[in-house]
Amino acid sequence: MDFDHPPLDPVPVCEQWFAEAWERSGLPNPNAMMLATVSPSGAPSARTVLLKGFDARGAVFYTNSESRKGGELLATGRAALLFHWDAMGRQLRIEGAVSRVSDEESDAYFASRRRESRLGAWASQQSRPCGSRSELESAYRDQEVRFEGEDVSRPPHWFGFRVALEHLEFWRDGDARLHDRVVYDRGDNGDWSVQRLWP
Numbered sequence: 001m002d003f004d005h006p007p008l009d010p011v012p013v014c015e016q017w018f019a020e021a022w023e024r025s026g027l028p029n030p031n032a033m034m035l036a037t038v039s040p041s042g043a044p045s046a047r048t049v050l051l052k053g054f055d056a057r058g059a060v061f062y063t064n065s066e067s068r069k070g071g072e073l074l075a076t077g078r079a080a081l082l083f084h085w086d087a088m089g090r091q092l093r094i095e096g097a098v099s100r101v102s103d104e105e106s107d108a109y110f111a112s113r114r115r116e117s118r119l120g121a122w123a124s125q126q127s128r129p130c131g132s133r134s135e136l137e138s139a140y141r142d143q144e145v146r147f148e149g150e151d152v153s154r155p156p157h158w159f160g161f162r163v164a165l166e167h168l169e170f171w172r173d174g175d176a177r178l179h180d181r182v183v184y185d186r187g188d189n190g191d192w193s194v195q196r197l198w199p
């Protein structure tokens with residue numbers, strides 16, 4: 001990424017940064033990102049999720065739609081994502097409207113997960129009060145019995161969300177806090193405008 005002459009299209013730069021994070025960030029989960037949502041009354045919240053898909057349409061993660069984040073995403077339709085690859089001195093921010101990925105896409109990703117994780121998706125009432133560890137384990141065992149000898153289908157409340165690429169920011173660590181920042185905004189016609197920002 002040339003911060004003085006940024007390319008017209010930021011999507012290939014994101015893809016390159018993701019690839020380099022897998023190759024040399026040294027992190028066990030270089031696809032971990034912070035997901036920020038906001039409640040209908042304007043209260044923000046943030047948590048980590050894993051990036052599971054990326055292209056010009058947006059950044060995809062999977063979750064239980066009945067969780068706190070799921071409720072906020074469905075209510076407001078907006079999210080912000082943040083990656084920080086410390087060892088590489090890089091930060092990437094993505095903001096945009098949120099949509100539900102197709103059932104076919106969610107099914108395909110769900111089918112790729114190990115059986116235990118698929119059972120866990122059924123067992124967890126994500127973000128609701130849980131009495132004890134044994135209540136959680138017993139809910140998991142119930143699902144093991146329910147699906148014994150069968151394929152574990154995707155729960156209807158478990159699916160992917162895609163955050164559209166509307167506003168992106170690339171940040172690179174610089175000496176003496178003289179960092180490089182470039183922001184991209186996508187206009188209604190799909191074209192990108194790009195600007196350098198003061199650190």
Ligand SMILES: Cc1cc2nc3c(=O)[nH]c(=O)nc-3n(C[C@H](O)[C@H](O)[C@H](O)COP(=O)(O)O)c2cc1C
Binds near residue numbers: 029048
């Ligand atoms: C490294 C890491 C990766 C995670 N990935 C996911 C994920 O992809 N999807 C998810 O629903 N929760 C994931 N979690 C758990 C969330 O951070 C969070 O605890 C959970 O989704 C409930 O959030 P909520 O109550 O705000 O909805 C991950 C946590 C960590 C630490």
